[in-house]
Amino acid sequence: MGRKKIAIEFVENRDARYVTFSKRKNGLLKKADELSILCNARVGIVGFTPAGNPFSFGSPSFQVVVDEYLRETQGESSRQNAEPSENGNINVLDKELMGVTKELKKVETIDKGKGLIAYDDLDLDGLKKVKASLEELHADIDAASALLLLAKKPM
Secondary structure, X not given: OOOOOOOOOOOXXXXXXXXXXXXXXXXXXXXXXXXXXXXXXXXXXXXXXXXXXXXXXXXXXXXXXXXXXXXXXXXXXXXXXXXXXXXXXXXXXXXXXXXXXXXXXXXXXXOHHHOOOOOOOOOHXXXXXXXXXXXXXHHHHHHHHHHHHHHHOOO
């Protein structure tokens, strides 16, 4: 006996819908893993459960796939296709990234001869500010990456 073809339609029963989602998600992740292994491809999947929780898969890791995707789409043509609100977000994130990069370069130049980064010249409040700005930047980059992935998804 073979498998039956089922009609693709909304599952009304909440519990059955969650079970169906879980099984199909696992199948999708398995296929993505097989594709990455068999074809030596970089594969990334991001999604949300019916409860609204995010999940992601990447091979070799999701961050590597996102970084490579962003490197490929950094050209001016990709930004011209984005919505105006996305261009604004990208510009804000670029400015934040440049500001933090400048701060880190200043700190790195202090101990350039030793090859070490001299964070010991900063007091505790300074280190906390650098840490907070880096965490905020990382969260903004993750959010922008997700937006870019969703924007590039064919309709």
